[in-house]
Amino acid sequence: MRLSKLRVYFETSPALRLLRSPNAPFIIDWLDRQFKQAGRIVIAHSDLLAALAEYQEELRETDPDQLIAKPETYLVDWSGPDKLWLRRFLEAGRDEPVYQLTPATEDVFVFLNRVLEQDPGFVGTESRLKLVIDTLDDLVVGASEDPEARLRHLRETQRRVQAEIDQIETEGAAPRYRPAQIRERFITAVSLLRQLQGDFRAVEESFREITRQVQQRQVEGSDTRGGILGFALDSEDVLKQEDQGVSFYEFVRLILTPSQTERLESIIREVRRIPELESQREGMDTVRSMVRVLQNEAEKVMRTNQRLSATLRRLLDARAHAERQRIASVLRQIRGHAVALAANPPVETVGLSVDVEIDIESPLRRTFWQEPARLESIDLTDFEADEPDRMEAFRELAAMKRLEWKTMRNNIRDLLEIYDAPTLAEVLERRPPESGVIEVLGYLQIARDDGHLVNSTARQTVVIPWGEVGVHGEDHDDDADAMIQITLPLVTFVRSGRNNNGR
Numbered sequence: 001m002r003l004s005k006l007r008v009y010f011e012t013s014p015a016l017r018l019l020r021s022p023n024a025p026f027i028i029d030w031l032d033r034q035f036k037q038a039g040r041i042v043i044a045h046s047d048l049l050a051a052l053a054e055y056q057e058e059l060r061e062t063d064p065d066q067l068i069a070k071p072e073t074y075l076v077d078w079s080g081p082d083k084l085w086l087r088r089f090l091e092a093g094r095d096e097p098v099y100q101l102t103p104a105t106e107d108v109f110v111f112l113n114r115v116l117e118q119d120p121g122f123v124g125t126e127s128r129l130k131l132v133i134d135t136l137d138d139l140v141v142g143a144s145e146d147p148e149a150r151l152r153h154l155r156e157t158q159r160r161v162q163a164e165i166d167q168i169e170t171e172g173a174a175p176r177y178r179p180a181q182i183r184e185r186f187i188t189a190v191s192l193l194r195q196l197q198g199d200f201r202a203v204e205e206s207f208r209e210i211t212r213q214v215q216q217r218q219v220e221g222s223d224t225r226g227g228i229l230g231f232a233l234d235s236e237d238v239l240k241q242e243d244q245g246v247s248f249y250e251f252v253r254l255i256l257t258p259s260q261t262e263r264l265e266s267i268i269r270e271v272r273r274i275p276e277l278e279s280q281r282e283g284m285d286t287v288r289s290m291v292r293v294l295q296n297e298a299e300k301v302m303r304t305n306q307r308l309s310a311t312l313r314r315l316l317d318a319r320a321h322a323e324r325q326r327i328a329s330v331l332r333q334i335r336g337h338a339v340a341l342a343a344n345p346p347v348e349t350v351g352l353s354v355d356v357e358i359d360i361e362s363p364l365r366r367t368f369w370q371e372p373a374r375l376e377s378i379d380l381t382d383f384e385a386d387e388p389d390r391m392e393a394f395r396e397l398a399a400m401k402r403l404e405w406k407t408m409r410n411n412i413r414d415l416l417e418i419y420d421a422p423t424l425a426e427v428l429e430r431r432p433p434e435s436g437v438i439e440v441l442g443y444l445q446i447a448r449d450d451g452h453l454v455n456s457t458a459r460q461t462v463v464i465p466w467g468e469v470g471v472h473g474e475d476h477d478d479d480a481d482a483m484i485q486i487t488l489p490l491v492t493f494v495r496s497g498r499n500n501n502g503r
Contacts, residue, residue, distance in 0.1 A: 014084040014104035015111075026066050027078070027085070028108065030055050035101055036109065038457040039289050041300050042091065042098045048075060051458040054423065054490045075099070103201040110195050131188065182276045190283040193290055200297040203248050252298045255291075264291055265374075403435065403442045412446065412493050421453075424491035425462045433464050440464065440486060447491045458490035 010016060018024060034043060034051055043051075052071040059066050067074065079088035079099065086099045101109075141153045168174050177185070254260050268287055271277065277284060411431040415422045424443055433439035440462070447454050463485050 014102065015107045017083060018085050018105065018108050023066055026055075026059065026063070028112065031085075031101065031105065032109065034457065039293050040457065041296055042100045043457075044094065045075070045088075045097045045099070046453065047455050047457070048099055050453055050455050050490055050492050053421070053492070054455075054458055054460055057423070101201060103205055106197075106199075106201045113194050114191060179276045182274060183280065186271070186274075186277055186280060186283060190280075190286055193286060197293065197297060200301055204301045248301070252302065255294050255298055261291060261295075403439060405442070405446070408439070408442055408446060409450075412443075416493060416495055421492050421494055423460060424488060424493070425460050427493065428462050428464060436465060437484070437486065440488070444488070444491065447493065452494055453490075453492040455490040455492070459487050460490050461485060461487050 018027065021027060030052065033055075034040070034048065049071050052074060056067050056071065075086070075088070077083055079086040084102050085105050087102050088097050088099050091098045141150060144150065164175075268290070271287060272284060411427060412422075415427055415430060419426065424440075424447070427443065428440065435442075444454070446452075463483050465483060
């Protein structure tokens with residue numbers, strides 16, 4: 001660590017700009033909810049915009065002076081060159097921009113997870129020392145070409161395993177980690193897993209940088225096709241031969257191998273059964289979804305590499321090369337005419353017509369293999385139905401009244417005359433439901449059917465009456481005045497939704 005590097009890092013690092021921001025706690029909290037807690041890599045612009053608007057609504061009650069600008073302003077600013085906390089780009093198959101975290105933001109999450117989520121009264125030194133010793137021991141053995149050294153290591157391992165087997169057979173009991181050792185090793189594994197998830201952004205950025213340089217050379221036209229192709233292939237080979245590339249491709253081979261995936265999922269199921277880890281809920285959520293998240297991360301990086309391959313294929317296409325040259329010539333002519341007319345622009349409307357050729361997809365292109373989803377089985381052999389509760393449920397079902405779909409849609413339309421994009425929480429506040437939770441479900445159905453915005457990853461909390469009078473019987477009429485809190489997906493009603501008047 002040298003002073004020159006430190007000065008450059010402190011002056012240019014987007015990660016430090018984020019940590020120094022006055023709104024840093026709120027920005028990081030919101031990004032963590034949308035990406036990390038939700039287990040998502042990329043998020044569409046409309047979904048992220050609605051989620052930020054919902055978050056700002058929450059802050060108005062607790063911190064009214066924070067994040068008061070328009071959501072669109074923040075998304076543009078955070079993905080701009082001055083911040084670089086989000087990467088905004090267009091993805092194939094989408095008609096709107098998408099966002100993902102940048103490597104600098106991933107570094108911030110790794111740093112804060114390490115600082116904030118460790119127990120101040122607990123420092124896990126034993127498991128880390130053991131991890132260091134085991135890693136160095138494995139390094140010494142794996143780096144040696146001496147067969148005798150490898151045999152000595154294997155025989156020593158065999159001796160330790162046999163000694164443990166003999167002890168268990170003799171004593172009839174297996175030595176077990178202490179509770180502190182169990183929690184310490186689990187926290188170390190979760191910390192490594194979160195750091196691994198953040199490392200993908202750096203690998204992806206390496207592939208993306210090669211693609212940018214290839215495209216830049218094409219646009220400049222300062223190099224021949226052979227020169228550009230040679231540069232791209234050499235760069236890709238260097239990347240794959242570097243430690244980062246070698247490690248990544250080996251990771252892809254492991255995480256996409258069915259036998260390895262099945263073994264990892266089996267280990268996760270066993271970890272979830274350890275009673276000493278019941279309090280580690282957040283870490284357990286991270287471990288439970290690690291297979292799906294890591295596979296998605298690997299596929300995202302490989303798609304970036306596929307774009308580099310597509311760029312090279314277009315470069316080899318002589319017809320496409322000639323077409324690009326023609327387009328570049330037309331663009332130069334347009335710029336020339338624009339400069340000539342800058343002082344005296346035409347009064348009539350100026351337009352541009354672009355003839356786009358049909359895109360041809362390669363028949364050999366295919367997505368990664370993914371293991372079919374598995375359902376977790378639950379043993380209900382000892383389940384006994386509670387007859388009074390069941391009869392009470394039937395009475396509640398019989399007491400439910402028919403939903404007035406037309407009235408509910410009119411409620412939404414009336415609120416759209418006042419607000420640009422009211423949420424379901426605002427609709428329920430203005431028009432409290434008369435039929436309890438079932439009416440809230442009706443609004444969700446209307447939002448789906450009529451094309452409004454439903455963000456399943458964001459959440460909003462509403463408080464509504466428990467139910468209508470008479471739902472709980474004559475002996476429980478006082479329950480009609482009780483309130484219930486419900487957590488729902490973020491629903492935003494927009495004027496572009498279809499205004500159906502009935503069902």
